[in-house]
Amino acid sequence: MFTGLVDDVGLIERVEETEAGREFRIRSRYTGLVEGESIACDGVCLTVRGFGATEDGSWFTVAAVVPTLGRTALGRWTEGRRVNLERAMRAGDRLGGHLVQGHVDGVGIVRAVERQGDAWLIDVDVPAEIDPLLVPHGSITIDGVSLTVNALPAPGVLQLSIIEYTHRHTTLGLRQPGDPVHVEADMIGKHVQRLLAPYLASLSRV
Known part of the structure; x- marks a missing residue:
């Protein structure tokens, strides 16, 4: 379990194929x-x-094994890439972000990056299955960073507002239109969606 508070930015020094998978x-x-x-x-x-x-x-x-490569952008990682890092939280740690599992739900694509005053607005196209889980001012994890949904400007589009500290201390300041990003929806929202699915399905049959 993680909190989405990045505590280091690492540098990929080597990428190779091993018996354990694609190793970094x-x-x-x-x-x-x-x-x-x-x-x-x-x-x-x-x-x-x-x-x-x-x-x-x-x-x-x-x-990273084949299933992980299939649902993330790790297959595109190369030497020299900078990555957000966070060690697993310990019982008793402060939960400064939100509950993050490190289980990526899909890969989004940066649509636009715009400086607005003291913040950076980043629009991200998200996979269709993630869109229903987005709530204005709710929690979202992008490339391991705990963030708040700033707005939902269009169906399938998520807008983030990045403060200067996050821009400087994570790789989000490097993201440009067209870049892939890992998206993990709020864990509570996913459980609620799962619990409601049978009820909603029964309504559709009425």
């Missing part, structure tokens, strides 16, 4: 890692396979 070696400032722990990489919960340190800092490796 990521440079970060993390210390005290253990094999098997979870780290959200651009919002994707991945398992630490190895770690170490060099004169330039610390690194760890994670791998």
Whole structure:
């Protein structure tokens, strides 16, 4: 479980195909890692396979299997890419963002980026299955960052308002129109949708 509060931005140093899947070696400032722990990489919960340190800092490796590659943009990641990182929360930690599982629901595409006063407005085209879960001023996770839905300007379009701190401390400041982003809808909304599905289906048959 995560909170969507990014605590480091890592750098992909190496990408290779291994028996474990598509493996990424990521440079970060993390210390005290253990094999098997979870780290959200651009919002994707991945398992630490190895770690170490060099004169330039610390690194760890994670791998993505075929199902993960199929529902995320990890297959497009290359060396030199910067990624948002967050270690799994511990019981007793402050929940400063919202409950995030690191289970990406789909890949959105940045439609527009506009500076407006002291904020950056980012419009994102989202997959059709995510659109019903969006609520104005509700929670959404984009590339692992806990954010608030600023507006829903059109069907299938989500607007974000990025403050200066988030713009500077995450990779969202690098996003441009056409870029893919990982989208995870609010977990509570997904459970409510699932619980209501049989009731709504019965109404449609009346």
